[in-house]
Amino acid sequence: GFALIKQNQVTVLVNEAESKTTINQKEAEESFLTAKQKLEQAIGQKQKVEANFAFKRARARFQVVSEI
Numbered sequence: 001g002f003a004l005i006k007q008n009q010v011t012v013l014v015n016e017a018e019s020k021t022t023i024n025q026k027e028a029e030e031s032f033l034t035a036k037q038k039l040e041q042a043i044g045q046k047q048k049v050e051a052n053f054a055f056k057r058a059r060a061r062f063q064v065v066s067e068i
Contacts, residue, residue, distance in 0.1 A: 018061065025065040032062040 001014035035051070035058035042051040 018064075020064050023061055023065050028058070028062045028065050032058040035059070 001012060003013075004011040032055075035055040039048075039051040039055040042048040
């Protein structure tokens with residue numbers, strides 16, 4: 001995504017966004033653990049890039065629902 005900051009106003013342009021209320025905490029945790037495991041087991045450049053992207057997305061979702 002992209003962010004534009006101008007005159008104390010922030011505009012964010014992204015392909016996709018989720019609200020905290022739409023993310024299931026258990027599902028987010030399971031996805032995070034699975035993505036972490038796949039990243040650790042990735043072989044080859046393409047697999048590593050794809051696993052890294054999936055891991056970052058899963059981690060972000062898990063962090064959102066895990067905040068106190």
